[in-house]
Amino acid sequence: ELKCFREEPTMPGILLGDEFPNFEADTTVGRIKFHDFLGSSWGILFSHPRDFTPVCTTELACAAKLTDEFKKRGVKMIALSIDSVEDHKAWISSAADKDLPFPIIADDKRELSVKLGMLDPDERDKDGMPLTARCVFVVGPDKKLKLSILYPATTGRNFDELLRVIDSLQLTAQKKVATPVDWKPGDKVMVIPSLSEAEAANLFPNGVTTKEVPSGKKYLRYTQP
Incomplete structure (x- = not known):
């Protein structure tokens, strides 16, 4: 089983213009079906390697702070890591002084991470299993992938840049x-x-x-x- 994960391709499992999978998943706000969650909105799905880690915690705080900016643009936010819902909730309560304004997907079996090519082969947990990289997927109202960015686990994102590219995507779509x-x-x-x-x-x-x-x-x- 470990061998299977180690040999899993790390290139993105979905290409620009592809319809984003309508996956079902457990999250901090209950079970969702991705397309239903998005509705007619734009969406941004971003992954982080692990709860209770330093870089991820700084990203969590930044994403929460910028929630209104994403809302202004009609973008729904959702995060993901290979932790359970219980771990997500415990992490949020320990790292933030209020509820997180967007859900976090629990992918503790790594099924979605493998399907979407989100694993970082160089970052592993104590059992030798790969962690999620810092992926960003921007999905349009037509449910098609408009942009993807893949950062290694060791490099935190620039959320101002994510807002900038969404502004560009929305302008050039019209x-x-x-x-x-x-x-x-x-x-x-x-x-x-x-x-x-x-x-x-x-x-x-x-x-x-x-x-x-x-x-x-x-x-x-x-x-x-």
Whole structure:
């Protein structure tokens, strides 16, 4: 059995554009069916290696603090680790001064972690079993995977960056634009290359500006959304 887990692929088990599995799981708020939990909302599922560990506790506090920011964007949050519901609840009560505003999935049998490719082969418990990595899955209202980020257990996430990429995903899902390097809400965006100049002029009443490049090609086109 241990051999099976050690040889399990660590690449993500779901690819961009795939429908996210409608799994059932026990959580700190009871048993859920994932698609029903999301409803018509966006969702973010993020895993942590283990309860009662230092980096995970800092992430728990940050995620709780930013709950309202995710709600503003219509995003439902849910976490996961390979601990039981009882351990989750004990950890929350010891690390936070109030109830956690989002559920944590109990995956103590590692079934979901294996299915989604969430295990970190370099981080193991006392029995030699791999822990969950710090995965991030953003799921759209259509239940399809829009973004995935896979951090090792030793590296804590930047939740401000998660909010930034959700802002980008939601904007680009509605308009034919892309967001350039270091983009943040309010900055100019880029017109996608497949749009002709006439189409771009029609779609973006604020105007389109083109940045000159040595080749003379006009593909760096910017607009204010």
